[in-house]
Amino acid sequence: DTEVTQTPKHLVMGMTNKKSLKCEQHMGHRAMYWYKQKAKKPPELMFVYSYEKLSINESVPSRFSPECPNSSLLNLHLHALQPEDSALYLCASSQQGWANIQYFGAGTRLSVL
């Protein structure tokens, strides 16, 4: 099973709302990732968690707050977003080591009004 599950699939929020994106994997992977993909652009890395610790933050604004409660779960908390934050948010996981193959979820399509 190489499944990464993301919820919700779609999310519409206002600029004053607080919402969370959820990502789950049961492959025993120890690294999890958040990527952001704008329309007609490639995915761009936001955060990396390795063994439940934040290891990479690609200078993401503080209105995006990641959380890794355990090795299977990854959350992205959203607060005071801007319309330009509207995008597809993709979660991935990988087994660190020699073949660090990343597997992606189907994404959450976010619209900020």
Add this chain to the structure above:
Amino acid sequence: GIQVEQSPPDLILQEGANSTLRCNFSDSVNNLQWFHQNPWGQLINLFYIPSGTKQNGRLSATTVATERYSLLYISSSQTTDSGVYFCAVDSGGGADGLTFGKGTHLIIQP
């Protein structure tokens, strides 16, 4: 950081045609993956291929690490092959994020 260039940016073919997509990268890599992104946004793993050659049905891929490029071959194209094909690499060890190329947008016409 590492640079990834894909060509061509767009490709329109008739069903049954063959195609070759190219990915050039600027530094040595530990990981190179090819993905197909479907119209709903799902990134589907095609190949993990930091070096060598692999085949899976009508698709095959070759990476020449010493010359810093990878090729994805699609034979006997079907309309379901349409979508965006991304090459993505990482050059570090451990859990590093992938750097994606801009993709090749492939349209297969019936």
